[in-house]
Amino acid sequence: MGHTPAVPGHTHTPAAPVHEHITDAIKAPDLLRLSDNVVLARFETMKVYTALGAVRTLLERGTVQPGQTLVDSSSGIYALALAMACHRYGLHCHIVASTTVDAAMRAQLEILGATVDQMPPAQDLKLDQERRVRRVRQLLAERPGMHWMRQYHDAVHYTGYREFAELVDRALPDAPLTVVGSVGTGSSTGGLVQPLRGHGRSVRLLGVQPFGSVTFGSEGFSDPEAIIAGIGSSIPFDNVRHDLYDTLHWLDFRHAMAGAVGLLREHAVFAGLSTGAAHLVAGWEAARNPDRMHLVIGADTGHRYTERVFARHQEALDPRTLAPHRITTLAELAPPWSVMEWKRRRYDVRRTAAPAQTAAQLTALTETAPTEQDQAS
Known part of the structure; x- marks a missing residue:
């Protein structure tokens, strides 16, 4: 078979990566x-960066065990990121969601396997946030095996x-x-x-x-x-x-x-x-x-x-x-x-x-x- 000539001006481009997880x-x-x-x-x-880094570090330290439930409060993007990180690492996820979390995001969370508590409509940020923190504390009292991610406080x-x-x-x-x-x-x-x-x-x-x-x-x-x-x-x-x-x-x-x-x-x-x-x-x-x-x-x-x-x-x-x-x-x-x-x-x-x-x-x-x-x- 004859040699196929190079295309003029064409340079080799490395193959695009094929990722193992979204x-x-x-x-x-x-x-x-x-x-x-x-x-x-x-x-x-x-917040995929922060959720992946946090979950990976907690697993490496032994703070969190495979199959455990992670819980946190979120206005939306951390919720989705945490659900994705849990999906990747084989963990359960529970989200106490802000009133700003819309139907499309809630559907994604639920399909990813997360359970969701969503706060009722609120007129201001303070009321919405206070309700979420109160609900997280209630969940931890009821289910002490949950790990609270504390995205607001944990370095x-x-x-x-x-x-x-x-x-x-x-x-x-x-x-x-x-x-x-x-x-x-x-x-x-x-x-x-x-x-x-x-x-x-x-x-x-x-x-x-x-x-x-x-x-x-x-x-x-x-x-x-x-x-x-x-x-x-x-x-x-x-x-x-x-x-x-x-x-x-x-x-x-x-x-x-x-x-x-x-x-x-x-x-x-x-x-x-x-x-x-x-x-x-x-x-x-x-x-x-x-x-x-x-x-x-x-x-x-x-x-x-x-x-x-x-x-x-x-x-x-x-x-x-x-x-x-x-x-x-x-x-x-x-x-x-x-x-x-x-x-x-x-x-x-x-x-x-x-x-x-x-x-x-x-x-x-x-x-x-x-x-x-x-x-x-």
Whole structure:
């Protein structure tokens, strides 16, 4: 037989990996350039990293045994990630689900073998979260053989993000880096930034919070529309390490919505409200810090916000017209968007926050000054 000539210009491409489990296929994000100095890390469901890392570590330590039931409270994406990790490692899963968990996600959880307790509709984040924690404690009293994953408090949830840090280090190796992400439980932003800083990189961390969260002192405010899953909390989280954050941005629901709709309109990326909020913040910060690469953490897709956000796209504010109010103390905090240089300080979440007001009572405030000089890592 004759030799088959090489196709001109053709180079050999290594075979694509064939994964043994779906978690290997979806755990890593796609990196998408949004502008010269903004890159989006777009996850299908970000918390696969943390759930896999936590479950694997607990099994290796002998803390959890094969066949045991793992239980936790979740607003959605951790629930799915934990159910997938349990599916992979032969464990049972019970989820106490937020009111934000929709029918599509609940169906996935149940088909994966998870049992689900879902909280009734709630008007605010605090009530929803308190109900979930109370139900978890009740389950543990009834079934002491369950293992509570404690995603809000157990530092084991940091371990899975080392792999994400390695990916970021390879993909964005040169420029000083600013990470922009919702604070949430603290493990995604903290678990990414700690290894990067440990390698000697100049990395700034910008945390995004809603009004009404105790995590960084905005619990004195109420934003009735803002059950924004995965951004804030009505209870203290031990996994939030306040001294990792350089800057904090607080946004109301309408600003997060503007960021999410804008991301879809400008870049065809369908992502959730926490991603929308981070996208809005990153765009504003990147324009003022052109020497730094900004990495936006896009935790999940926008499907669970279809009705509350994307079906109302004509109501969305124009992101180009929005800017934060600069503050220097939490006493100055005010909706709809405030920014403060946090400077890696410690914080006691039991401190008194600003006086209680609703977001509707306060008018939008405009940008007042250029950004301060970046802190050195």
